[in-house]
Amino acid sequence: MSSISVLNAVPKPIPLAPAEAGVLRPAMNEAKAASEPPLYVRTRAPEWLPRLLAPLIGLALFVAFWEVLSRAGGQLPSPLSTWHSALEVFGNPFYKKGPNDQGIGWNVLTSLGRVGIGFGAAAMVGIPLGFMIGRFRFLSDMAAPIISILKPVSPLAWLPIGLMVFKAANPAAIYVIFICSLWPMIVNTAVGVRQIPQDYLNVARVLNLSEWMVFRKILFPAVLPYMITGVRLSIGVAWLVIVAAEMLTGGVGIGFWVWDEWNNLNVQHIIIAIFTVGIVGLALEQAMILLARRFSYE
Amino acid sequence: MADKFLQIDKVRKVFETKKGPFCALEEISLDIRAGEFVSLIGHSGCGKSTLLNIVAGLLKPTDGHILLANREVTGPGPDRGVVFQNHSLLPWLTCFENVHLAVERVFGATERKAALTERVQRALELVQLRHAEHKYPHEISGGMKQRVGIARALSIEPKVLLLDEPFGALDALTRAHLQDELMRIIADGNQKAGSTVLMVTHDVDEAVLLSDRVVMMTNGPAARIGEILAIDLPRPRERLALAGHRRYVALRAELLEFLYRKQMREAA
Numbered sequence: 001m002s003s004i005s006v007l008n009a010v011p012k013p014i015p016l017a018p019a020e021a022g023v024l025r026p027a028m029n030e031a032k033a034a035s036e037p038p039l040y041v042r043t044r045a046p047e048w049l050p051r052l053l054a055p056l057i058g059l060a061l062f063v064a065f066w067e068v069l070s071r072a073g074g075q076l077p078s079p080l081s082t083w084h085s086a087l088e089v090f091g092n093p094f095y096k097k098g099p100n101d102q103g104i105g106w107n108v109l110t111s112l113g114r115v116g117i118g119f120g121a122a123a124m125v126g127i128p129l130g131f132m133i134g135r136f137r138f139l140s141d142m143a144a145p146i147i148s149i150l151k152p153v154s155p156l157a158w159l160p161i162g163l164m165v166f167k168a169a170n171p172a173a174i175y176v177i178f179i180c181s182l183w184p185m186i187v188n189t190a191v192g193v194r195q196i197p198q199d200y201l202n203v204a205r206v207l208n209l210s211e212w213m214v215f216r217k218i219l220f221p222a223v224l225p226y227m228i229t230g231v232r233l234s235i236g237v238a239w240l241v242i243v244a245a246e247m248l249t250g251g252v253g254i255g256f257w258v259w260d261e262w263n264n265l266n267v268q269h270i271i272i273a274i275f276t277v278g279i280v281g282l283a284l285e286q287a288m289i290l291l292a293r294r295f296s297y298e
Numbered sequence: 299m300a301d302k303f304l305q306i307d308k309v310r311k312v313f314e315t316k317k318g319p320f321c322a323l324e325e326i327s328l329d330i331r332a333g334e335f336v337s338l339i340g341h342s343g344c345g346k347s348t349l350l351n352i353v354a355g356l357l358k359p360t361d362g363h364i365l366l367a368n369r370e371v372t373g374p375g376p377d378r379g380v381v382f383q384n385h386s387l388l389p390w391l392t393c394f395e396n397v398h399l400a401v402e403r404v405f406g407a408t409e410r411k412a413a414l415t416e417r418v419q420r421a422l423e424l425v426q427l428r429h430a431e432h433k434y435p436h437e438i439s440g441g442m443k444q445r446v447g448i449a450r451a452l453s454i455e456p457k458v459l460l461l462d463e464p465f466g467a468l469d470a471l472t473r474a475h476l477q478d479e480l481m482r483i484i485a486d487g488n489q490k491a492g493s494t495v496l497m498v499t500h501d502v503d504e505a506v507l508l509s510d511r512v513v514m515m516t517n518g519p520a521a522r523i524g525e526i527l528a529i530d531l532p533r534p535r536e537r538l539a540l541a542g543h544r545r546y547v548a549l550r551a552e553l554l555e556f557l558y559r560k561q562m563r564e565a566a
Binding site for chain 1: 355373380
């Protein structure tokens with residue numbers, strides 16, 4: 001009885017784990033199977049295997065649903081044809097054939113560049129402003145009505161004003177990014193300043209620290225996690241908005257590319273653009289989460 | 299002068315609240331000698347922490363004033379070392395850096411870097427934490443954090459040490475250990491700082507063990523000094539030897555009598 005259970009229990013996971021892993025993450029799993037005793041693999045494999053499989057099953061179902069939809073008629077391209085088209089698009093991402101016909105790499109980089117500039121400017125304005133609003137009650141009361149009214153406005157509503165002021169599409173798009181990144185940055189920084197525990201400020205008071213030391217040693221590190229949250233929200237919103245802004249302004253950029261492909265009736269490219277935007281957005285978000293983890297203290 | 303090193307002179311404190319003025323302290327006067335260890339004891343909410351915060355300069359008295367070495371206290375300052383109940387270490391600084399922040403503020407203008415570092419190390423040595431100097435507060439135990447807090451307060455060589463229920467948040471064994479350590483540090487003749495101490499506590503044993511005098515406060519609102527008990531036990535005091543000591547038992551009984559018979563809280 002016991003010999004059977006041992007035979008059943010031990011060999012099973014060994015062929016299973018590396019076989020599954022060979023498909024998914026070969027390097028990591030081969031190393032594991034080699035370095036760890038089989039018993040450990042056996043108890044561990046059931047735990048992380050479903051966690052690894054679940055997203056894959058989800059994606060597979062998504063693609064299957066897409067395939068069914070595309071076969072049902074209409075103009076939706078099938079996953080496979082989109083995949084082939086994507087290989088083509090990403091096969092040559094950095095070509096330039098005139099101002100309106102450039103590779104997807106250029107389009108993504110141009111959009112990221114706009115987000116970077118607009119977002120950077122917003123950080124330079126929003127973070128100091130947030131500090132002041134958080135520190136001084138009067139400033140906070142002063143800014144509250146303006147922020148409350150302007151925050152819920154769609155950033156795109158600012159585009160005409162940007163076009164009017166700058167008389168060019170590119171700075172207008174950057175300006176829209178600036179506006180939409182500004183609010184989360186101000187609000188989160190201000191909240192962070194207000195959340196600083198009184199204990200920390202008492203330490204500063206008891207020691208009679210100078211304002212500069214209070215800022216450097218207490219305010220700034222205490223607010224940093226909140227600031228990073230603001231940055232994360234801002235980048236998320238900025239990346240959402242840039243696609244819409246570029247659709248309206250034209251030029252080079254992933255949003256414009258979507259619009260251009262719509263005019264060409266190239267639906268495969270539109271779907272590729274959607275996934276590209278999604279994946280870049282995910283990467284930005286993850287980078288921010290990593291940054292936040294680096295600066296969390298507790 | 300030496301008899302009136304720290305003078306609390308007719309201090310009143312009224313807080314403005316939404317329900318009108320609330321008188322927390324009513325005419326408190328107390329003189330503390332240089333080198334004396336005085337405890338403030340009373341039920342929670344009796345205003346003992348308020349009084350300590352006034353001495354620390356974190357709160358301003360409504361009336362009266364505080365004199366430290368004949369100079370009026372007008373605000374917080376590094377001539378008083380404060381140990382807070384919840385350690386109040388900055389979580390983004392290591393133990394070393396937490397103490398260094400204080401040392402740099404007080405001695406940074408007059409001493410070189412090496413001397414500052416040495417001061418920090420000496421302070422941590424005093425609380426036996428040299429081995430943990432590069433750890434962050436979240437990496438050490440509650441007792442160790444409180445020890446860093448004590449080191450930070452002592453490192454600036456304050457004229458008086460203010461302790462706000464310093465061991466209140468610790469378990470009984472750790473508390474006893476830190477009490478012994480505090481007695482050792484304060485008894486240490488080489489230590490320039492920390493010989494004059496004002497401590498807030500609600501622990502009867504702690505008060506008797508550590509203090510030269512215990513100030514018993516009446517229940518708020520409008521708390522006053524009820525009685526003052528001189529603890530005439532010889533030093534150095536030994537926790538275990540005192541447990542059965544007749545004088546110790548009598549003093550302890552007197553404190554308990556005050557707290558639980560004369561000042562029984564109506565609500566509690």
